[in-house]
Amino acid sequence: MSEILQYIPGTSPLHHLNPVTKLLLVILIVGLCVMSAQVPFLCFLIGVLVLGALFSGLIKEIINQVPFLILLSFFLVILTSLTVQEGDLLLTILPSAEPGVQGYGITLGGLLFGVILSLRFIVMITAFQLFVVTTKPSDLVTGLLAFRLPVDYVLMLLIALRFIPSLQLEARRIHEAQLCRGYNPGTGISGKIRSMKPIMIPLVANSLAKTQVLGLTLDMRGYRARKNLPLHKLVFGFGDVISAVLVVIILAAFAYLHVFNA
Amino acid sequence: MPILFHVEKEPLIVLSDFSFTYQNSKDSALSNISLTICPGEVIGIMGAGGAGKSTFAYALSGLIPDFIPGNYQGIVRIDNRDPMTAPPRNVAETVGLVFQDFESQLFSSSCELEIAFAMENRGISRTLMQEQIYRILHQIGLPGYEIRAPSSLSGGQKQRLVIGAVLALSPEILCLDEPVTDLDPVGKEEIFSLIASIRRNGNDHQSDNKPVTSIIIEHETEEMTAVDRLILLENGRIVANGAVQDVMQDISLFRRLGIMPLPVIEYFHDLSLCLSRVPLTISDAISLYHENHLTLDTTRYQEIIRQEKNRSQTYGPEIISLKNVHFGYEEKPVLHDISLTIRSRECIALIGPNGCGKTTLSRQFTGLLHPDTGEVTIAGLNTRSHSIHELSRHIGYVFQNPDHQIFSETVFDEVAYGVRLHGFSSSEVTLRVSEALAAVGLSGHESADPFSLPKGDRQRVAVASVLALRPDIIVMDEPTTGLDYRDQVRMMELIRELNQKGHTIIIITHAMWVVARYVHRVIVLKDGQILADDNPRSIFSNEEILAKAAIKPPQITAFSSRLGYPMLSVQEMVSVTFQEEGA
Numbered sequence: 001m002s003e004i005l006q007y008i009p010g011t012s013p014l015h016h017l018n019p020v021t022k023l024l025l026v027i028l029i030v031g032l033c034v035m036s037a038q039v040p041f042l043c044f045l046i047g048v049l050v051l052g053a054l055f056s057g058l059i060k061e062i063i064n065q066v067p068f069l070i071l072l073s074f075f076l077v078i079l080t081s082l083t084v085q086e087g088d089l090l091l092t093i094l095p096s097a098e099p100g101v102q103g104y105g106i107t108l109g110g111l112l113f114g115v116i117l118s119l120r121f122i123v124m125i126t127a128f129q130l131f132v133v134t135t136k137p138s139d140l141v142t143g144l145l146a147f148r149l150p151v152d153y154v155l156m157l158l159i160a161l162r163f164i165p166s167l168q169l170e171a172r173r174i175h176e177a178q179l180c181r182g183y184n185p186g187t188g189i190s191g192k193i194r195s196m197k198p199i200m201i202p203l204v205a206n207s208l209a210k211t212q213v214l215g216l217t218l219d220m221r222g223y224r225a226r227k228n229l230p231l232h233k234l235v236f237g238f239g240d241v242i243s244a245v246l247v248v249i250i251l252a253a254f255a256y257l258h259v260f261n262a
Numbered sequence: 263m264p265i266l267f268h269v270e271k272e273p274l275i276v277l278s279d280f281s282f283t284y285q286n287s288k289d290s291a292l293s294n295i296s297l298t299i300c301p302g303e304v305i306g307i308m309g310a311g312g313a314g315k316s317t318f319a320y321a322l323s324g325l326i327p328d329f330i331p332g333n334y335q336g337i338v339r340i341d342n343r344d345p346m347t348a349p350p351r352n353v354a355e356t357v358g359l360v361f362q363d364f365e366s367q368l369f370s371s372s373c374e375l376e377i378a379f380a381m382e383n384r385g386i387s388r389t390l391m392q393e394q395i396y397r398i399l400h401q402i403g404l405p406g407y408e409i410r411a412p413s414s415l416s417g418g419q420k421q422r423l424v425i426g427a428v429l430a431l432s433p434e435i436l437c438l439d440e441p442v443t444d445l446d447p448v449g450k451e452e453i454f455s456l457i458a459s460i461r462r463n464g465n466d467h468q469s470d471n472k473p474v475t476s477i478i479i480e481h482e483t484e485e486m487t488a489v490d491r492l493i494l495l496e497n498g499r500i501v502a503n504g505a506v507q508d509v510m511q512d513i514s515l516f517r518r519l520g521i522m523p524l525p526v527i528e529y530f531h532d533l534s535l536c537l538s539r540v541p542l543t544i545s546d547a548i549s550l551y552h553e554n555h556l557t558l559d560t561t562r563y564q565e566i567i568r569q570e571k572n573r574s575q576t577y578g579p580e581i582i583s584l585k586n587v588h589f590g591y592e593e594k595p596v597l598h599d600i601s602l603t604i605r606s607r608e609c610i611a612l613i614g615p616n617g618c619g620k621t622t623l624s625r626q627f628t629g630l631l632h633p634d635t636g637e638v639t640i641a642g643l644n645t646r647s648h649s650i651h652e653l654s655r656h657i658g659y660v661f662q663n664p665d666h667q668i669f670s671e672t673v674f675d676e677v678a679y680g681v682r683l684h685g686f687s688s689s690e691v692t693l694r695v696s697e698a699l700a701a702v703g704l705s706g707h708e709s710a711d712p713f714s715l716p717k718g719d720r721q722r723v724a725v726a727s728v729l730a731l732r733p734d735i736i737v738m739d740e741p742t743t744g745l746d747y748r749d750q751v752r753m754m755e756l757i758r759e760l761n762q763k764g765h766t767i768i769i770i771t772h773a774m775w776v777v778a779r780y781v782h783r784v785i786v787l788k789d790g791q792i793l794a795d796d797n798p799r800s801i802f803s804n805e806e807i808l809a810k811a812a813i814k815p816p817q818i819t820a821f822s823s824r825l826g827y828p829m830l831s832v833q834e835m836v837s838v839t840f841q842e843e844g845a
Contacts, residue, residue: 007371137371159369165413166365170666176630177667179650180659181680181727198679201669205713209665213366219329221380222354222431 012056019143042119077114084110280336302473306489358428418449520748578606587636614787658728718749
């Protein structure tokens with residue numbers, strides 16, 4: 001069973017980067033892709049991420065996401081094509097009654113917006129995924145703390161990530177238990193939603209029981225009386241310098257596309 | 263406030279007329295408890311489910327009321343402090359708490375961070391933290407595991423890491439609430455020897471070398487013989503409190519409370535012998551046996567063996583057949599060339615250490631997994647060409663945790679779920695549900711909310727929901743785990759009844775007394791292969807197999823085997839024992 005959003009141990013350049021640097025990179029990339037509406041620039045960002053993944057031997061992780069990303073893009077393009085009416089009409093669905101006024105249909109603007117939106121999501125999801133799978137949860141915490149995020153939220157995120165595999169395993173056991181009673185994972189969307197009940201109720205009930213133990217455990221290890229001094233200090237290294245250079249290159253590309261091409 | 267007790271040592275824990283009621287509850291969980299505990303003592307707590315054991319341990323550890331809210335009366339003093347008014351930090355620093363569910367107590371990404379967490383919160387310097395981590399990892403037998411992820415450890419290792427994480431704060435009191443319930447025998451052994459070493463050496467890394475006072479809640483009587491003092495609870499009250507021998511010799515009290523009596527004591531008790539001393543170990547029992555001039559009646563023993571041999575005549579035709587089954591997860595072989603035939607009406611146990619392939623094998627029976635090569639045939643159906651849905655009318659699988667399947671609002675709906683999915687008419691559904699509930703002894707609970715039932719009853723609801731499909735074969739994964747002794751016996755009696763009614767039974771278990779008392783055939787698995795397949799008496803007296811599969815036979819079987827006649831239960835052994843003439 002593949003585990004989602006779990007740290008993959010390794011020694012790649014991305015693994016060695018300081019989590020603060022990586023977090024800055026993620027914020028930068030996400031920020032840029034939200035601001036930019038240029039297809040070539042978004043493709044460039046995806047290229048950077050794919051190169052990063054190649055360098056770190058994590059290309060398999062990215063490829064595994066492709067079917068999901070295609071599905072997501074497909075829905076986004078359909079949604080925007082049907083809702084955004086801008087630019088030339090490519091395919092008329094409802095012809096206009098008034099002459100000279102464009103009818104309702106798929107427009108160039110709508111299609112383009114869908115493509116841009118899809119590219120943005122691909123950038124964001126891939127960047128976040130690369131960040132999480134190459135950053136040890138403990139470093140993640142230290143990184144987030146460096147950004148002055150309240151420790152409670154950081155720990156919350158850390159524990160959430162830690163329990164994803166446990167929940168996956170638990171869900172599989174529950175699924176098997178129900179299968180043995182003749183459970184049928186329904187067909188069609190409404191059937192699928194209705195058939196979630198025998199899986200979701202035990203899953204939620206069990207998780208709630210676990211949180212009680214977890215809460216008491218945190219308390220008993222002195223969490224409430226915290227004087228936090230993390231075990232490991234963050235060290236900035238060669239990779240972090242390289243990243244700084246990378247940031248400059250990305251910014252330059254952004255500036256080139258937006259300022260000089262405008 | 264000064265303590266008014268004059269014992270040799272200054273007591274560490276004092277409870278005086280202490281009562282406690284949980285928030286949102288009417289009944290008190292603890293009533294009028296008075297007790298003193300000295301530093302370094304190892305206290306064992308036993309009692310049936312709902313007797314208040316956990317609450318009692320939390321009160322002793324000073325967790326009430328700050329960590330566990332509710333109403334209390336009486337006095338608690340821990341190390342001369344009142345935990346009711348002390349800030350929470352003090353309590354967390356003096357008490358280490360370990361629960362049964364080790365998965366929920368490990369939340370870090372590496373072993374060193376798990377141990378460091380408590381120290382980080384306390385603001386201990388980095389170099390000292392590193393030293394402590396190194397020492398604790400050695401103490402808990404995980405040296406060199408600094409950067410290993412806790413999720414990659416075995417059950418026993420995980421629970422040892424939990425204990426290590428708790429030792430990091432150098433607690434004076436170590437409180438273990440059923441620490442071994444979810445572990446296999448190997449893991450159990452690891453935990454008990456760790457507790458023994460903590461007791462022997464104190465908390466190694468503690469600079470002032472204060473003794474660690476331990477409080478252990480545990481169901482297994484045999485393991486409790488190692489404590490200094492045993493306390494029995496009933497409905498939130500102390501009913502026995504004293505040295506292990508003194509408490510354990512009261513067999514009728516153990517029976518009344520629904521706790522398993524120590525087999526060797528029960529044996530002499532049932533022979534109505536007046537003993538000079540109370541045996542706790544097998545060697546104690548053997549010398550008492552000889553001192554009292556007891557012998558075993560060979561003719562009666564042979565009669566038992568003969569009856570056992572005849573049992574196979576009651577079996578029906580072949581119902582499960584595995585031919586050269588191989589199975590692996592992603593290149594990693596789990597089952598290796600398993601061939602097996604099971605006849606209808608057999609009662610079988612699958613045993614072996616964790617990771618030996620028991621669960622994987624049982625999933626092959628139900629069609630949840632299919633062999634890579636080889637054939638599995640259930641009631642004439644090849645599992646490869648029939649869906650789990652079809653197979654579920656012939657083979658029912660009761661999972662270990664009933665909470666992994668209960669989701670309905672009433673017991674009736676829960677049991678009816680599977681039957682309805684198979685498309686039966688509503689009158690047939692009602693008939694089958696009431697039949698299944700009657701079989702598990704839950705008639706009349708149809709409209710109850712299954713989540714509000716006690717664990718033992720929830721387990722029975724899970725059994726009923728499988729029974730309602732009237733399967734020929736019932737597979738049960740760990741049917742006694744997490745239940746108290748009384749419920750374990752009730753569950754096993756139910757399984758015996760189902761077997762007598764004609765169901766073929768396969769249980770997966772780590773509880774060897776269950777195997778000895780209730781099962782007719784044992785399949786021992788090791789490294790994905792069948793190591794032995796025989797009746798329990800032969801398995802439990804075969805030293806080689808026991809050693810290879812790390813199986814510890816029940817105390818009474820080990821005791822009688824030493825006398826040359828392996829016996830499966832106290833009652834059986836009593837029935838063949840007689841006292842020599844003139845003794």
